[in-house]
Amino acid sequence: MLEKDAVRESKKNKEVLDRLLKESDRVFIVAHDRPDMDAIGSAIGMSLICKKKGKKSYIVVDDEVEDMEKIAKGAVIDTKNEFNYIKSSELDSLLTNNSLMIALDVNQNNRVATKNHLKKFKKIFIIDHHKTSDKTIETPYSYIREELSSTCEEISRLVTLNGVKLNRKYANFLLAGIMLDTYKLNVDSESMLMAVAKLLNKGAKLDDVKSMFLISPEHFGLIRQISGNAEVVTCQYAITFDRNNPNRIFKPEDLAQIADDMLNIDVSAVFAIGYTNPDTISISARSNGMVDVASIMKMLNGGGDKNRAATQIKESTIEEVYNKLIRVLMPYKNLEPEPQKQLLLNKKNNWLISCFILVINN
Numbered sequence: 332m333l334e335k336d337a338v339r340e341s342k343k344n345k346e347v348l349d350r351l352l353k354e355s356d357r358v359f360i361v362a363h364d365r366p367d368m369d370a371i372g373s374a375i376g377m378s379l380i381c382k383k384k385g386k387k388s389y390i391v392v393d394d395e396v397e398d399m400e401k402i403a404k405g406a407v408i409d410t411k412n413e414f415n416y417i418k419s420s421e422l423d424s425l426l427t428n429n430s431l432m433i434a435l436d437v438n439q440n441n442r443v444a445t446k447n448h449l450k451k452f453k454k455i456f457i458i459d460h461h462k463t464s465d466k467t468i469e470t471p472y473s474y475i476r477e478e479l480s481s482t483c484e485e486i487s488r489l490v491t492l493n494g495v496k497l498n499r500k501y502a503n504f505l506l507a508g509i510m511l512d513t514y515k516l517n518v519d520s521e522s523m524l525m526a527v528a529k530l531l532n533k534g535a536k537l538d539d540v541k542s543m544f545l546i547s548p549e550h551f552g553l554i555r556q557i558s559g560n561a562e563v564v565t566c567q568y569a570i571t572f573d574r575n576n577p578n579r580i581f582k583p584e585d586l587a588q589i590a591d592d593m594l595n596i597d598v599s600a601v602f603a604i605g606y607t608n609p610d611t612i613s614i615s616a617r618s619n620g621m622v623d624v625a626s627i628m629k630m631l632n633g634g635g636d637k638n639r640a641a642t643q644i645k646e647s648t649i650e651e652v653y654n655k656l657i658r659v660l661m662p663y664k665n666l667e668p669e670p671q672k673q674l675l676l677n678k679k680n681n682w683l684i685s686c687f688i689l690v691i692n693n
């Protein structure tokens with residue numbers, strides 16, 4: 332996004348937030364289940380804004396700290412005495428008639444810890460950068476922009492607009508959220524880089540944040556081994572899974588890291604497949620910007636944003652999921668087409684032509 336557009340939109344968001352905070356007595360901040368650092372970083376930033384405005388706020392997280400992504404887990408443990416982290420089971424005793432819910436980095440009603448309490452909030456404000464769907468929470472107050480690099484980018488601007496003073500730790504958390512969702516700032520976005528510059532000005536340190544992302548040599552070896560085994564199909568897509576141990580159960584962030592690593596391959600989109608539960612196989616998808624992976628994952632009942640998306644498929648095998656993905660990526664694989672006719676049909680879609688030529692050559 333351009334800085335001038337982002338600032339204009341953030342100013343509008345500030346006005347909406349000011350009004351909603353004034354009209355509410357308590358604020359319940361909620362991010363997506365299994366929160367990552369963009370979710371936790373933005374929840375921390377929003378809590379600081381509420382504090383500055385003199386509003387009591389809570390961060391609702393049902394996941395156990397041990398189950399969280401490494402950086403988010405570190406941030407929650409580090410700030411457990413600074414913010415009011417609560418579980419949704421405590422909502423019944425804490426909710427008032429004038430409670431505001433703020434959903435950050437999420438817009439789907441089935442992915443928030445407050446899913447069973449949505450009707451009990453007087454108002455709901457959403458700030459997010461994921462695709463909407465029929466599960467998007469209905470509210471007149473929402474700012475959902477797929478062009479936004481990360482939720483932490485928007486929260487960083489709101490923190491500045493509200494005159495919130497950040498210490499180095501909080502500035503680092505917001506920067507970590509942005510880095511997580513931008514392959515460590517590898518996204519063409521003026522507004523994102525300006526937000527980063529302002530965080531650096533407030534004391535954030537790139538070296539501190541980079542060190543949060545470091546992993547052990549063994550773990551790095553595993554990630555590299557699986558990303559290095561990727562198969563390239565139609566010159567366009569790279570797909571991988573653990574060929575040595577297909578039944579291995581991954582943490583979702585490990586699959587995400589494998590997919591991130593595969594972006595070093597010269598293709599348009601990459602997919603890492605693996606079990607994330609004994610009965611659930613996940614696909615973590617990444618794009619270099621040429622292909623909308625959220626649309627691809629949507630065809631497999633998943634979602635995400637243009638460059639990062641994922642899906643979960645229950646009660647399947649790796650082979651079945653791989654074949655499902657191939658059918659979505661190469662719709663002609665299982666047909667017996669007349670080559671000439673198909674090529675003509677897809678004259679406008681160069682990538683489809685290249686897919687097709689490869690399929691018929693196989």
Ligand SMILES: [Mn+2]
Nearest residue numbers: 369436482512
């Ligand atoms: Mn995010």
